Amino acid sequence: MKKRALLVLFVIATLVLAACGGGAPAETEAPSGGADAGLPDLGGRTITVAVENAYPPFNYIDETSGEPVGWDYDAVREICKRINCVPEFKQAAWDGIFPAMQAGEYDMLADGVTYTEERDEIVDFSIPYVVIGQVLLTRAEVDIPDVEAAKADPKFIVGTQIGTTNEIVAKENFPDERVQSFEEFGGAIAALLANDIDAVVIDTVSAVGFINENPGKLKIGPQLTSDEELAFVFPPGSDLIEPVNAALKAMDADGTLKALNDKWFNP
Numbered sequence: 410m411k412k413r414a415l416l417v418l419f420v421i422a423t424l425v426l427a428a429c430g431g432g433a434p435a436e437t438e439a440p441s442g443g444a445d446a447g448l449p450d451l452g453g454r455t456i457t458v459a460v461e462n463a464y465p466p467f468n469y470i471d472e473t474s475g476e477p478v479g480w481d482y483d484a485v486r487e488i489c490k491r492i493n494c495v496p497e498f499k500q501a502a503w504d505g506i507f508p509a510m511q512a513g514e515y516d517m518l519a520d521g522v523t524y525t526e527e528r529d530e531i532v533d534f535s536i537p538y539v540v541i542g543q544v545l546l547t548r549a550e551v552d553i554p555d556v557e558a559a560k561a562d563p564k565f566i567v568g569t570q571i572g573t574t575n576e577i578v579a580k581e582n583f584p585d586e587r588v589q590s591f592e593e594f595g596g597a598i599a600a601l602l603a604n605d606i607d608a609v610v611i612d613t614v615s616a617v618g619f620i621n622e623n624p625g626k627l628k629i630g631p632q633l634t635s636d637e638e639l640a641f642v643f644p645p646g647s648d649l650i651e652p653v654n655a656a657l658k659a660m661d662a663d664g665t666l667k668a669l670n671d672k673w674f675n676p
Contacts, residue, residue, distance in 0.1 A: 449652035465618030481519035518642035537638035568597035
């Protein structure tokens with residue numbers, strides 16, 4: 410990514426778990442100095458960070474400024490500030506991103522990625538930075554009583570993004586012929602707004618992002634899942650995992666992580 414009216418509740422990960430074993434130009438931002446006391450120091454090292462730039466609120470192009478923005482940009486910059494590294498953001502397509510990460514084409518992937526055991530077989534993950542669920546995102550004028558009502562309607566079509574856990578959940582809940590998968594979530598949202606599909610299976614936080622981009626046009630419907638951990642992705646055996654985890658723990662301890670999550674993930 411993704412019953413009753415949904416109260417969107419974002420649960421901040423405890424961050425005491427052991428580490429798990431889309432057209433903007435590249436952008437860099439140098440840290441203000443050395444690493445924070447007690448944290449690993451990467452000595453000003455440049456790290457390439459893959460982003461899709463099509464997945465609000467994690468990463469997208471601001472229509473007013475034309476600049477890439479989002480949770481990923483703020484969070485990775487803060488991490489690098491703490492461990493003394495320079496993020497170089499690279500736009501990358503979602504399709505094929507895991508083989509690319511496995512091959513080491515990027516140092517890090519920041520794109521609201523859900524941890525799964527299958528993905529963990531070919532890439533490595535940081536500790537989680539938030540726990541979310543998946544929902545049915547609908548047009549504002551549409552009322553879906555619950556998931557069962559949507560399932561029972563043979564004409565009810567859902568959209569999602571190909572190769573995501575959202576696609577998996579969509580196909581777990583609806584027949585394949587009633588699931589349309591798009592290259593990017595932006596395509597699914599456009600189809601929803603055009604009345605070509607009835608809902609989009611998507612993560613809660615991204616649902617909020619698209620609602621904010623389309624004021625008055627969309628709303629969150631029934632919930633499908635509630636326990637997915639989002640984390641950063643690295644090539645297998647990356648030496649960045651431990652420093653990034655240390656920075657995330659420090660950001661959790663001093664309230665920075667909660668402030669970022671509140672800024673970007675709340676409606």
